[in-house]
Amino acid sequence: MAAKILIVDDEVRHGEVLEAALAERGFEATSTNTVAKALTYCTSHAVDLVLSDLRMPGQGGSDLLKALKEQQPELPVIIMTAYATVRGAVDLVKDGAFDYVAKPLDLDDVVATMARALRLKAVESENARLRSELEGRYRFDNLVGDSPAFRDVLRQVTEVAPSRASVLLLGESGTGKELVARAIHYNSPRRDLPFVAVNCAAIPETLIESELFGHVKGAFTGATGAREGRFAAADHGTLFLDEIADMPLPVQAKVLRALQEQSFEPVGSSKSVSVDVRIIAATHKDLQKEIAAGTFRMDLYYRLAVFPISLPPLRERTDDIVLLANHFLAAAARDMGKRIKGLTPEAQAMLTRYRWPGNVRELQNCMERAAIVARGDLVGEGDLLLFEATGDAAAMPHTLDGDLDGELARIEREFVLKALKDNGGVQARAAEKLGITERSLWHRIKKLGIKIDKVAGAGDG
Structure with missing residues (x-):
């Protein structure tokens, strides 16, 4: 679609010639000869860029720029000026004009300057759209749940979000710790600044030290250039340290110092870098046990746990299960262009009875698969793929006192192997059966160490 350009020049003939020249270059150009007409035009028409003369009788380019910055601050303005008044054009660039072009005009220079301005406008518009989408996704009302346990989490999130306090999120895998971390960030004064997530495990x-703090060229073998770390990338924003319990002790010491002093040294450097970073940390492990075992620093724990929030497992949020299921189902159906009204009463009962070892993440995956396989406008029991539905319900513990991640990995491996064997090792069909993409299945096969050449036979490697 051709960019819409408004030319403002009191020399009517000059404006018309430039209008025609830009039209030949693929732009949709219109010219006018006064600031008042230009402002009226911008109010009633879509304009992507304004190309204005600096000096005109009465109001000039500076007056137009000032008015447009108040009315449409995102609209780029390029100033046309004679060589004798370049200094005035430079001052306008300081006041918000994108750039200036000197008269007599070189059309190639004009078009190149316009192209840069339009590219920047497109990037800024896309960033604004993504920011709006992110903020919308992580509004408090998108944290779905009405159970007392979850309402308590929402209350705590609402209390801590406006502050700069460090937050420690505790809860089993899949309970939505990163979702809550993002909600805290996007409802804080730092919402327009970076949110940087690091999975320490x-x-x-x-x-990990280089990943967090960066390094200078030559700091270690393979450091062919300097690299910015995550602390620097999150400056003035929020740094989310997921699975903080898996951070090595030597790195914990450096993180503690960075939190205390808001500064650090990149690997291989003796020069300190100052940052203003809010920390949100998360773990599914019991940090008190980790401290007792000597694998986690007590002083770092107290620095992180200024405001601890415990996220309840889904089995303790029975009232929220159907609410969440319908939320995820509607989102998945919308993405797939399918019309699914909801769940049958039997499916709702089945979801409520299930223990959800993988918590909210497992429920979301279950609903995405159900949206794929559902043939009608309601999801029934036969569309749900649950651990208990495999016939191994007796093996499902009612309390998970062991290694939850290991148990989930075992379940995932069984599901993937069964899908592959049922489909003769054909990954595309197995992925469809599981309700995931073929690429996602490939990553799981690699992660779980499954050998495809043995899947169709007796072994799994």
């Missing part, structure tokens, strides 16, 4: 011990 997913980064090798040898790399």
Whole structure:
């Protein structure tokens, strides 16, 4: 779609010539000869860029820029000026004009300057759209739940969000700790600044210090250039340290110092870097046990746990299960372009009876799969893939006192293996059966160490 350009020049003939020249270059150009007419036009028409002369009788380019910055601050303005008045144009750039072009005009220079302005406008518009989408996604009213346990979480999130206090989120895997962390950020004064998430368990011990604090060129073998760390990337925003209990002790010491002093040294550097970062940390482990075992620093715990929030497992939020299921089902159906009204009473009862070892994350995955396989406008029992539905209900513990992540990995492995075997090792069909993408299935196969050449036979590697 052609960009819409408004030319403002008191020399009517000059404006018309430029209008025609820009039209030949693929722009949709219109010209006018006064500031008043330009402002009226911008009010009633969509305009992507304004190209204005600096000096005109009465009101000039500076008056137009000032008015547009008040009315449409996102609209780029380029000033046309004779060489004798370049200084005035430079002052206008300081006041918010995108750039200036000198008269007599070089059309290639004009078009190149316009292209830069339009690219920047497009990037800013996309960033604003994404920011609005993120803020909408993490509004408090999108944290779904009406159970007393979850209402208590919402109350705490509402209390702590406006502050700069460190927050420690505690809860089993899949309870929505990152969702809550993002909700805190996007409802805080830092909402327009970076939210940087780091999964401490997913980064090798040898790399985590560099990942968090960056490094200088030559700091270690393979450091061919300087690299900014996550603390610096989150400056003035929020840094989310997920699975903080898996952070190595030496790195915990450096994180503690960074929190206390709001400064750190990149790996291989003796120069301190100052930052203003709010920390939200999360873990599914019992940090008191980790402290007793000597694997987590007590002083770091107290620095992080200024405002601890415990997220209840889904089995303790029975009243929320159907609410959440309908929420996830509606989102999945909308993304797939399917018309699904909801769940049958039998399906609702089945979901409520289930223990949800994978918590909210497992429920979301279950609803996404159900939306794929559902043939009617209601999801029934046959559309739900649950652990208990495999016939191993007796093996499902009512309390999970062991390794939850290990148990979930075992369940996931069984599901993937069964889907692959049922479909002769064909990943596309297995992925469809599981209700996930083929790429997602490939990542799971790699993570779980499944050998495809043995799947259709007796072994699984």
